[in-house]
Amino acid sequence: MRLGEPGTPMTLGDSANVFRTNIEQIYGDFPSKDGCPLAEGALDDLASGTMFIGLQRYFNSYSSPYKLCFGPKSFLVVSDPVQAKHILLDANVNYDKGILAEILEEVMGQGLIPASPELWKVRRKQIVPGFHKAWLEHMVGVFNYCNTPLVEKLEEMADKGERVDMEEKFCSVALDIIGKSVFNYDFGSVTKESPVIKAVYSALVETEHRSMTPAPYWKIPGANFVVPRLRKFQSNLKTLDDTLNELIGIAKDTRQVEDIEELENRDYANVKDPSLLRFLVDMRGADIDNKQLRDDLMTMLIAGHETTAAVLTWALFELKRNPEEMKKVRDEIDEVIGDKMPDYADIKKMLRVRLVIAETLRMYPEPPLLIRRCRTEDELPQGHKDNSKGTVIRGMDMFLSVYNIHRSPRYWLEPDKFDPERFLRRFENPDVEGWKGFDPARWEGRLYPNEGAADFAYLPFGGGARKCVGDEFALLEATCTLAIILRRFDFDFDGEESAEKGGKYDDHPQGLDHPVGMRTGATIHTRKGLWMKVKKREL
Numbered sequence: 330m331r332l333g334e335p336g337t338p339m340t341l342g343d344s345a346n347v348f349r350t351n352i353e354q355i356y357g358d359f360p361s362k363d364g365c366p367l368a369e370g371a372l373d374d375l376a377s378g379t380m381f382i383g384l385q386r387y388f389n390s391y392s393s394p395y396k397l398c399f400g401p402k403s404f405l406v407v408s409d410p411v412q413a414k415h416i417l418l419d420a421n422v423n424y425d426k427g428i429l430a431e432i433l434e435e436v437m438g439q440g441l442i443p444a445s446p447e448l449w450k451v452r453r454k455q456i457v458p459g460f461h462k463a464w465l466e467h468m469v470g471v472f473n474y475c476n477t478p479l480v481e482k483l484e485e486m487a488d489k490g491e492r493v494d495m496e497e498k499f500c501s502v503a504l505d506i507i508g509k510s511v512f513n514y515d516f517g518s519v520t521k522e523s524p525v526i527k528a529v530y531s532a533l534v535e536t537e538h539r540s541m542t543p544a545p546y547w548k549i550p551g552a553n554f555v556v557p558r559l560r561k562f563q564s565n566l567k568t569l570d571d572t573l574n575e576l577i578g579i580a581k582d583t584r585q586v587e588d589i590e591e592l593e594n595r596d597y598a599n600v601k602d603p604s605l606l607r608f609l610v611d612m613r614g615a616d617i618d619n620k621q622l623r624d625d626l627m628t629m630l631i632a633g634h635e636t637t638a639a640v641l642t643w644a645l646f647e648l649k650r651n652p653e654e655m656k657k658v659r660d661e662i663d664e665v666i667g668d669k670m671p672d673y674a675d676i677k678k679m680l681r682v683r684l685v686i687a688e689t690l691r692m693y694p695e696p697p698l699l700i701r702r703c704r705t706e707d708e709l710p711q712g713h714k715d716n717s718k719g720t721v722i723r724g725m726d727m728f729l730s731v732y733n734i735h736r737s738p739r740y741w742l743e744p745d746k747f748d749p750e751r752f753l754r755r756f757e758n759p760d761v762e763g764w765k766g767f768d769p770a771r772w773e774g775r776l777y778p779n780e781g782a783a784d785f786a787y788l789p790f791g792g793g794a795r796k797c798v799g800d801e802f803a804l805l806e807a808t809c810t811l812a813i814i815l816r817r818f819d820f821d822f823d824g825e826e827s828a829e830k831g832g833k834y835d836d837h838p839q840g841l842d843h844p845v846g847m848r849t850g851a852t853i854h855t856r857k858g859l860w861m862k863v864k865k866r867e868l
């Protein structure tokens with residue numbers, strides 16, 4: 330393998346090369362070797378937890394890609410579907426997860442998200458079959474099981490006239506769902522607190538903190554013993570590791586080896602433990618060590634619960650602001666499920682609820698940015714006519730702004746409008762060279778309008794090889810939970826509580842006053858909560 334080809338490790342020379350290009354660009358003649366405009370101006374909101382908003386402002390001025398420099402560090406920001414498709418699909422071997430992998434390493438180890446491309450290839454092949462159709466169908470029962478305590482809790486709160494933070498409640502139910510489905514563990518977090526639940530949130534908060542901290546002080550030898558927050562984090566991580574290792578031990582002790590085909594044809598109605606962990610342990614030929622299983626479980630625990638909780642929170646938020654849409658959604662729920670809990674076939678029938686989830690993911694993608702690092706020199710395609718045609722140099726860190734793509738009038742009609750029916754209409758733009766536009770025919774028969782239907786202008790679950798493995802699971806879970814809650818309860822924004830918490834629910838321009846903090850990288854979540862008054866719905 331020649332130096333500079335994908336797969337060879339980044340060297341100090343690569344970083345120096347990136348730095349030199351930045352210096353040349355800042356102090357020399359523009360454009361530099363990579364040919365991208367350099368974004369200049371106030372960087373305040375880049376540090377305030379709403380980085381994606383600042384990146385959108387620069388996108389409006391500099392198109393895609395543009396470059397941001399912070400001293401020796403720089404990022405190329407890409408906001409075009411043709412360029413995104415190139416990075417995620419056509420030339421994906423030229424890119425890896427870069428700083429994201431470095432940040433997540435201690436929590437997720439070598440799980441799928443931070444895994445090196447070489448290890449990822451092996452693990453992805455073993456994990457994807459776990460999400461097969463029969464399992465997903467069975468999981469709808471798990472969603473109902475976990476939603477039952479939430480319904481009871483909300484009924485109790487409604488009877489007492491208590492205010493409820495729906496973001497917190499959605500986080501709890503999503504945690505219970507991921508625990509039960511991925512490793513057959515009952516967190517029971519809707520109804521109680523426990524050291525293990527605290528440990529999960531501590532891992533999330535620490536990951537968030539790390540992705541916003543420029544100097545990785547936690548890597549300094551001995552820091553884990555000296556810095557109080559790191560000591561606490563290490564102790565929480567141990568609590569979580571002990572729980573996961575115990576569950577892995579139980580699954581391994583009762584291992585029943587089967588071929589993938591046999592596993593996929595299991596009669597789930599009669600399986601005692603239908604969890605994904607069981608599937609991974611029982612798979613013939615996949616003798617995975619405990620550390621790898623721990624990393625995979627941890628990755629899914631972290632990737633698969635706040636993301637879904639956020640989409641549920643934003644969906645409720647938008648439906649409250651759009652009463653006509655709320656009525657249409659409720660009419661569908663009343664007709665399809667009434668008072669029963671939904672099954673897989675019902676979810677397929679509830680097109681409007683699924684469109685609401687899809688539209689929420691368009692307006693509030695979690696994460697709003699995908700992070701990559703270029704592993705070899707690469708040419709980006711032109712895309713929109715106003716774009717610069719950039720050369721990406723080896724070692725360059727990149728933000729692929731899903732938020733910018735989802736909110737741009739280049740790719741969506743009235744992008745700031747909550748309009749679930751947009752996914753039933755065609756949209757094209759001849760100014761974007763090589764972009765096929767959005768075509769509803771391309772998602773027929775699927776659960777949601779995926780990246781193929783929008784030719785990479787819709788990327789809530791990413792796209793290409795590193796696309797989310799839990800996309801359908803999440804879609805089913807969110808549809809199921811939203812339907813159950815909207816059938817039974819009415820909500821009103823709680824202005825008093827929202828003002829106290831810093832949220833501003835009635836006036837929400839471009840996401841600046843977020844009731845739920847949005848992620849700046851893959852992990853950020855600054856909670857303000859979504860405080861509501863809850864009533865039992867009168868039918």
Ligand code: HEM
Binds near residue numbers: 696802
């Ligand atoms: C609404 C919910 C969810 C959203 C919005 C979401 C979003 C994403 C995105 C954007 C990526 C790609 C990241 C990148 O390319 O850098 C991703 C990857 C991933 N997600 Fe999800 N996700 C969700 C739910 C889930 C669930 C429920 C699970 C597991 C049960 C899960 C597991 C994963 C894993 C393992 C990866 C890494 C895939 C790989 O690199 O091969 N996600 N997710």
